[in-house]
Amino acid sequence: RRSSASIAAPFRSTSSLHFDSLRSNFSSLKNPNLRVSASSMSIGTPEKISTTSFLDRRESGFLHFVKYHGLGNDFILVDNRDSTEPRVTPEQAVKLCDRNFGIGADGVIFAMPGVNGTDYTMRIFNSDGSEPEMCGNGVRCFARFIAELENLHGKQSFTVHTGAGLIVPEIQEDGKVKVDMGEPILKASDVPTKLPANKDQAAVKADINVDGVTWNVTCVSMGNPHCVTFGNRQSQNLTVDELNLAAIGPKFEHHEMFPARTNTEFVEVFSHEHLKMRVWERGAGATLACGTGACAVVVAAVLEGRAGRVSVVLECLNSVNEIRSMGLCQ
Numbered sequence: 001r002r003s004s005a006s007i008a009a010p011f012r013s014t015s016s017l018h019f020d021s022l023r024s025n026f027s028s029l030k031n032p033n034l035r036v037s038a039s040s041m042s043i044g045t046p047e048k049i050s051t052t053s054f055l056d057r058r059e060s061g062f063l064h065f066v067k068y069h070g071l072g073n074d075f076i077l078v079d080n081r082d083s084t085e086p087r088v089t090p091e092q093a094v095k096l097c098d099r100n101f102g103i104g105a106d107g108v109i110f111a112m113p114g115v116n117g118t119d120y121t122m123r124i125f126n127s128d129g130s131e132p133e134m135c136g137n138g139v140r141c142f143a144r145f146i147a148e149l150e151n152l153h154g155k156q157s158f159t160v161h162t163g164a165g166l167i168v169p170e171i172q173e174d175g176k177v178k179v180d181m182g183e184p185i186l187k188a189s190d191v192p193t194k195l196p197a198n199k200d201q202a203a204v205k206a207d208i209n210v211d212g213v214t215w216n217v218t219c220v221s222m223g224n225p226h227c228v229t230f231g232n233r234q235s236q237n238l239t240v241d242e243l244n245l246a247a248i249g250p251k252f253e254h255h256e257m258f259p260a261r262t263n264t265e266f267v268e269v270f271s272h273e274h275l276k277m278r279v280w281e282r283g284a285g286a287t288l289a290c291g292t293g294a295c296a297v298v299v300a301a302v303l304e305g306r307a308g309r310v311s312v313v314l315e316c317l318n319s320v321n322e323i324r325s326m327g328l329c330q
Contacts, residue, residue, distance in 0.1 A: 063087060067103065068145060070137030071316065072288025076103055077145045080110040081120075090129035097127035106284045109138050111145060118166065119158040120146060126283030133163035134223040136291015140177040143169035164223020181292065184299045185221035193219045193227070194257045204303050210251050218300035225262045225282070226296035227252055230269060230306060240268045240278045249280025265293050267301070272308045275301060276315040289316040 066077050076096055078087055086108075088096065093108040095101070105127065112121040122142045124135055139160065147156060157170040170178045186202035188195060195203040195217070203219040208227075215232040219225070231238050243266055252264040261282045268276040277297050279290040294314050301307035 065103070066145065066148075067105070068141035070140045070289065070291065073135075073137035073290065074105050075124075075138055075141050076105045076108045077141060078108060078110050079145075079149055080112045080123075081149070082113075084113060084115075084121075086110045086112075086123060086125070088125075090125050090131070093125035094127065094129045106281070106287050107132075107135065107138065109135075109142055109145075111142060111149065114159070115161050117159075118161040121161040122167075123163075126281075127285070128283045130283040131163070132224050132283060134167070134292060136179065136181060136222070136293075136295065137289055138291075139167055139169055139179055140291065143171055143177045143179075144175075147171055162223070179291075181222055181295050184295065185223075186219075186299075186303075188219060191219045191221040191225050192259055193225070193262070194259065195219060199303075202303070204300075208255065208257055210248070210255060218303055219262075220296040220299050222292035222295050224292055225258060225260055226265060226293055226300075227258065227262045228265045228267060228297055228300035230267050230301075230304065238266055238268050240266050240276055243278060245278055245280055245286050249286065253280060253282050263290065263293055263296075265290070265297050265300075267297055269301070269306050272306065272312075274313045274315075275307060279316065 064079065068075055068077055080087055087110065088108065096103050096108055097105045107127055108125045110123045112123060114120045120142075122139060124132055124138055126132060139162070142160065143158075146152070146158065152171070155171060155173050157168055160167045160169060165182070167182075168180055170180075172178060185191060186200070188197040188201060188203040191203070193203055195206045195208060197203055198206055203217070205216045205218055208215050208217050213232050213234065215229050217227050217229045219227055229238070230236075245266070248266075249264060252258075253261050255262070263282045264280045265277045266279075270276065275297060277293070279287060279293045281287045281290055281293070294316060297314060298307065298312050301312065302309055
């Protein structure tokens with residue numbers, strides 16, 4: 001497992017998944033004959049592992065993958081550069097992402113040939129089989145994966161075609177990945193949301209009824225839809241540790257006001273420079289971090305006057321008192 005935040009892990013595993021056992025009876029999640037077997041596993045220090053020799057292996061019937069995470073947001077990375085069709089179907093991706101009977105991940109990312117003059121194409125299947133337009137932590141992992149596949153060293157950048165348009169990740173000298181996420185989309189109909197615009201065509205601090213509770217939300221798209229909330233009429237200032245995320249998250253995701261479903265960020269404000277969020281991702285549920293969500297939170301905080309424009313420390317967490325990321329968002 002490689003961290004795209006620091007890209008320095010004490011151990012790293014490379015595996016090949018025998019796919020014959022996944023070819024039959026995909027319709028049954030509880031089929032006792034369905035097995036995921038790591039038929040080739042090696043664990044050691046990065047210096048002792050030959051990534052090239054692993055990635056060059058192409059036995060028939062095997063899916064070769066590596067596992068990366070960005071701040072705990074984890075992905076199965078597949079080298080798909082020789083085809084414009086993903087190596088697995090969305091239904092198979094669901095099986096692979098299962099944390100008990102599969103590899104376990106928030107999604108499967110495919111490194112594919114570039115189109116329209118770009119160097120590469122990135123496609124993602126979420127853990128529920130849906131396909132998002134973009135993923136902030138995912139594109140950072142994608143960039144490190146490409147660097148490893150292409151044996152790139154030092155500062156590098158390349159162009160990536162995504163469902164949200166052109167993304168240009170830049171690998172820094174220290175191995176970290178910087179991504180220009182582009183300008184946020186605020187026009188309500190383009191996010192998209194059916195909530196009426198109330199500020200320059202944007203839905204800012206708009207009311208939405210979720211399960212009998214009126215929440216104040218700001219809608220932002222970072223190439224994918226986000227609904228950011230800092231509170232409701234009963235609680236103007238959230239304490240995010242107390243949220244039952246598994247109960248409330250899906251109700252936002254599938255709300256009729258979001259025709260393409262939505263990612264939802266619940267945010268606690270400590271000061272204009274310090275925010276804390278929990279995220280329910282569209283298609284993946286509760287995750288430890290969300291790159292596009294972090295950007296959407298800062299945009300919403302500025303629009304609502306809850307944060308300054310210079311810098312914000314943002315904590316992303318998945319469960320009570322379990323902080324997985326803290327970074328400077330500018």
